[in-house]
Amino acid sequence: MPERREFLLKAVRGLGLAATGGIVWGGIIMEGRSAPFVLRPPGALPERQFLAACLKCGMCVEACPYNALELARPEDEKPIGTPYFVPRTNPCYLCKDIPCVPACPTGALDKTLVSEEVENGEPRLNINLAKMGLAVLDRETCIAYSGIQCDACYRACPLIDKAITVEYTRNERTGKHAILAPVVHSIACTGCGLCEKACVTHKASIFVLPREIAMGKSSERYIKGWDARDEERLRDVPEEITTRTPRSSKSPVDYLNEDDL
Amino acid sequence: MPRQGNLNMNKYKYLVSRRITQIAVLSLFFAGNAFGWSILRGNLSSARIFDTVPLSDPFAVLQSFSAGASIAVDALTGALIIFLFYALIGGRVFCSWICPVNMVTDLAGWTRKALRLDLTLKYWDITRDVRYWGIALSIALSVMMGVAAFEWISPIGALHRGVIYGFGFAWMFVLFVFLFDLLAVRNGFCGHVCPLGGFYSLAGRFGILRIGYDKNKCTSCMKCFEICPENQVLAIVGSKSGPIRSGECINCGRCIEVCDENALKFSNIYSQNIILPNKEG
Numbered sequence: 001m002p003e004r005r006e007f008l009l010k011a012v013r014g015l016g017l018a019a020t021g022g023i024v025w026g027g028i029i030m031e032g033r034s035a036p037f038v039l040r041p042p043g044a045l046p047e048r049q050f051l052a053a054c055l056k057c058g059m060c061v062e063a064c065p066y067n068a069l070e071l072a073r074p075e076d077e078k079p080i081g082t083p084y085f086v087p088r089t090n091p092c093y094l095c096k097d098i099p100c101v102p103a104c105p106t107g108a109l110d111k112t113l114v115s116e117e118v119e120n121g122e123p124r125l126n127i128n129l130a131k132m133g134l135a136v137l138d139r140e141t142c143i144a145y146s147g148i149q150c151d152a153c154y155r156a157c158p159l160i161d162k163a164i165t166v167e168y169t170r171n172e173r174t175g176k177h178a179i180l181a182p183v184v185h186s187i188a189c190t191g192c193g194l195c196e197k198a199c200v201t202h203k204a205s206i207f208v209l210p211r212e213i214a215m216g217k218s219s220e221r222y223i224k225g226w227d228a229r230d231e232e233r234l235r236d237v238p239e240e241i242t243t244r245t246p247r248s249s250k251s252p253v254d255y256l257n258e259d260d261l
Numbered sequence: 262m263p264r265q266g267n268l269n270m271n272k273y274k275y276l277v278s279r280r281i282t283q284i285a286v287l288s289l290f291f292a293g294n295a296f297g298w299s300i301l302r303g304n305l306s307s308a309r310i311f312d313t314v315p316l317s318d319p320f321a322v323l324q325s326f327s328a329g330a331s332i333a334v335d336a337l338t339g340a341l342i343i344f345l346f347y348a349l350i351g352g353r354v355f356c357s358w359i360c361p362v363n364m365v366t367d368l369a370g371w372t373r374k375a376l377r378l379d380l381t382l383k384y385w386d387i388t389r390d391v392r393y394w395g396i397a398l399s400i401a402l403s404v405m406m407g408v409a410a411f412e413w414i415s416p417i418g419a420l421h422r423g424v425i426y427g428f429g430f431a432w433m434f435v436l437f438v439f440l441f442d443l444l445a446v447r448n449g450f451c452g453h454v455c456p457l458g459g460f461y462s463l464a465g466r467f468g469i470l471r472i473g474y475d476k477n478k479c480t481s482c483m484k485c486f487e488i489c490p491e492n493q494v495l496a497i498v499g500s501k502s503g504p505i506r507s508g509e510c511i512n513c514g515r516c517i518e519v520c521d522e523n524a525l526k527f528s529n530i531y532s533q534n535i536i537l538p539n540k541e542g
Contacts, residue, residue, distance in 0.1 A: 014394065018398055025398065026402055026406060033408065049330065051408045052407050053332075055307045055317065057307035057308065059309070061426060079413075105315055105333060105335035107332070
């Protein structure tokens with residue numbers, strides 16, 4: 001049956017070539033997706049969901065009145081065609097009407113992530129809810145931490161005294177001066193990068209990183225007993241939680257008496 | 262009898278119109294970004310007309326959906342509008358009248374001809390079904406990788422994004438397509454590989470606008486075969502009159518222009534017997 005043989009061989013060859021192409025193609029995607037970090041426009045979905053949804057149309061880029069947003073070109077080493085901004089050169093100026101977000105046709109920039117409920121039930125845009133990243137401060141190069149008077153980032157911060165505060169401590173080195181040290185608060189910081197732009201050091205000592213890179217996460221079961229608000233979380237917890245591990249299936253007497261301890 | 266060297270514009274009317282629409286669409290997008298014109302904003306992946314009517318590339322939206330994104334109403338409506346438009350008109354009108362890569366591959370094809378590559382070198386060929394494998398791979402990889410897979414590597418996207426928002430090294434994608442068409446496979450990218458072309462081949466399969474062929478006028482000179490980038494669609498030429506039914510026809514109209522006998526004309530899929538008027542003059 002030469003025809004059947006030929007058909008089978010053709011099908012196998014086709015599948016094989018498709019698999020080969022798929023491996024190369026998939027490799028290119030994986031390589032591009034593993035870009036170290038990207039700062040997205042306000043209201044962007046979490047990175048993985050953002051990459052699935054973004055069609056690379058650039059309408060957010062067009063909408064930005066400050067030309068802060070750019071679509072990634074191949075040499076930018078970011079997922080190609082997706083919008084991003086570089087705070088040191090062009091930060092986000094936190095427009096009140098957030099023109100870039102409603103411009104998005106796909107929902108990759110999600111209005112609900114930058115909206116708050118107001119009394120009549122209508123959601124209202126609030127740019128201060130944006131979580132584009134988190135400003136991180138390098139105390140070793142920040143001149144304010146050495147006792148030099150600088151509050152460039154503090155003054156530049158659109159959420160002054162909320163996202164960046166200045167902590168007053170004694171300068172032990174001189175013994176008679178103060179240190180006015182800027183401190184970032186993740187609960188308020190939008191990641192706009194105006195502080196990074198304003199920083200006077202050669203390479204910015206305060207800079208924005210994506211929140212998932214910049215932040216840790218404590219165990220969900222850890223409750224700060226001294227914090228009344230944190231204590232609230234205990235209310236929804238059932239009376240008793242049983243943790244099961246391979247060891248907990250045995251009684252303590254049993255496993256303590258086992259010789260592999 | 263027309264004199265040699267006398268340019269007969271009738272021989273180029275579709276070609277010129279196509280270049281005008283291709284460049285006009287790209288220019289309007291460019292002006293949308295550069296000067297804030299609202300006629301067309303965005304790019305060929307997703308756009309808005311006068312900041313209201315949404316338009317989206319249905320194949321890109323399909324990939325995005327496969328990648329697990331919940332598609333917003335705007336993109337979905339836009340994709341539906343574009344899909345219905347091309348499904349109704351039919352025959353890959355996008356490829357020949359809108360897509361800017363068509364200009365690149367046409368230039369490569371022209372250069373290939375000018376250098377007489379096909380006469381002197383051994384002819385390389387691959388199956389035209391690669392594009393359908395490409396669709397399958399695009400969807401499969403979108404599911405596995407969680408991103409719109411073809412959009413990630415698309416030279417089409419690289420070209421229109423490059424023109425509208427700045428090229429950077431994206432010109433390499435364009436050069437790749439040009440060299441592939443010039444040195445490797447004839448009509449390689451648009452005619453064999455491109456999954457978007459494959460998508461519109463399937464979508465436009467039952468569309469209305471067709472090239473009509475009249476066997477009675479045909480002298481089998483084969484000029485249409487020579488010029489056609491998808492000449493497998495011209496199978497009926499020389500055997501029977503009727504519309505070119507294949508969805509792979511890009512409706513570029515080059516065959517009409519090169520035909521000296523007026524045996525080809527834009528027609529519709531319903532006309533069974535194409536009887537074309539005699540050429541005037």
